[in-house]
């Protein structure tokens with residue numbers, strides 16, 4: 177059996193997986209070796225260089241590049257709709273690539289990794305009420321409660337240890353994990369209380385290279401087999417312990433009934449279920465996969481943007497001053513979502529932060545359906561993987577003037593950047609698989625950023641000067657971001 181797996185894999189590695197793309201009329205520019213074998217893509221991925229490579233390849237070859245035998249990436253505004261947009265009429269939707277995101281250790285997909293369009297659609301309907309505008313209004317007090325804890329911690333650090341820096345990556349992660357755990361499991365994790373990750377959070381995010389290893393294992397069965405054989409028993413056991421921990425929390429939460437006195441995801445989804453009976457179609461295992469998916473997708477991403485934006489603002493003091501003036505003109509009672517949405521320079525800073533340092537920087541591949549699909553005016557054969565790589569699209573001079581510079585003003589009219597292709601910028605993606613949590617993220621980013629800047633002056637510590645120089649394993653591999661804070665109220 178091992179021999180046949182080996183043979184199958186050798187041919188998988190060294191021959192083109194899906195031949196149709198090799199037809200002469202389908203010639204797409206790109207590195208020749210990458211077109212011949214998928215190993216080049218995975219070599220870059222395992223070195224944490226996927227994003228830098230995609231960016232370099234688009235700068236070299238233009239708007240569309242072939243990065244693997246069956247892998248094309250595009251950076252034009254038009255590509256978004258053709259790749260991630262909904263099906264329409266005879267046009268079928270491109271489906272999620274099964275190797276970019278995959279199931280959990282029990283083989284269960286979360287909503288985000290579910291590859292079957294119809295299954296995903298009904299699942300998304302279940303959770304939509306928990307991420308609506310109404311939900312966010314209900315959830316605002318919960319977010320503010322954690323924000324007050326964050327303020328207390330920073331204030332303590334600022335007054336007792338003002339000569340040493342504090343790691344903002346960790347504090348912001350603790351904040352967003354506490355919020356999401358309360359929403360996904362109905363009870364807090366207590367990270368802010370301890371200012372420390374729990375073993376469970378550490379296991380998910382402590383070593384993100386695991387995310388690249390999983391992608392490699394989903395792509396190549398041989399590697400998957402080797403991984404299973406050589407993974408130490410203790411590591412496999414701890415993965416199961418963590419899974420059981422999530423499962424027990426979900427079961428416990430569901431056992432408490434619909435209303436637990438706070439607007440968590442299950443209350444809002446189950447209220448809806450009473451009307452259309454969707455939640456009861458989901459098994460506890462699926463719900464566990466979804467709770468895990470929300471913890472993955474809805475925590476580190478928001479904290480990443482906030483860490484990155486604080487860094488960029490501190491590197492550009494004149495932008496920080498303009499933002500401080502806008503925020504500090506408000507009274508304390510105005511630090512509320514309704515008011516914060518009216519601040520134009522803060523909105524511009526957040527967009528520019530998402531452009532320069534997108535929290536989801538990679539190419540989230542889709543697979544063309546049976547019969548193929550039209551993409552940017554070209555017919556692309558079935559089973560081709562296609563994506564818009566976020567970082568490369570936002571750093572391309574064909575979309576943005578001065579793409580490497582941090583210029584929040586580009587998002588305001590009349591600042592000399594009206595020719596930017598703003599429609600190429602979709603940090604939350606588009607279409608039926610776009611980010612269901614984008615309202616929550618937008619709310620959290622605004623309220624946390626404004627509240628921090630209203631209360632504190634920050635200073636970048638010398639050891640974090642080169643902080644933005646990071647690798648990527650699905651997520652940015654972020655070092656500690658040391659800042660000093662001075663309480664100014």
Ligand code: HEM
Nearest residue numbers: 288470473474477478536540603604605609611612613617
């Ligand atoms: C700045 C913060 C965030 C960014 C930049 C971001 C970005 C994205 C992107 C680009 C996708 C689409 C991935 C793809 O094309 O395959 C996505 C999907 C998703 N995001 Fe977010 N996200 C953020 C915050 C959140 C939050 C707060 C939640 C809350 C739970 C969340 C939950 C999800 C889920 C569940 C999906 C999968 C949706 C589906 O397949 O239907 N995200 N996100």
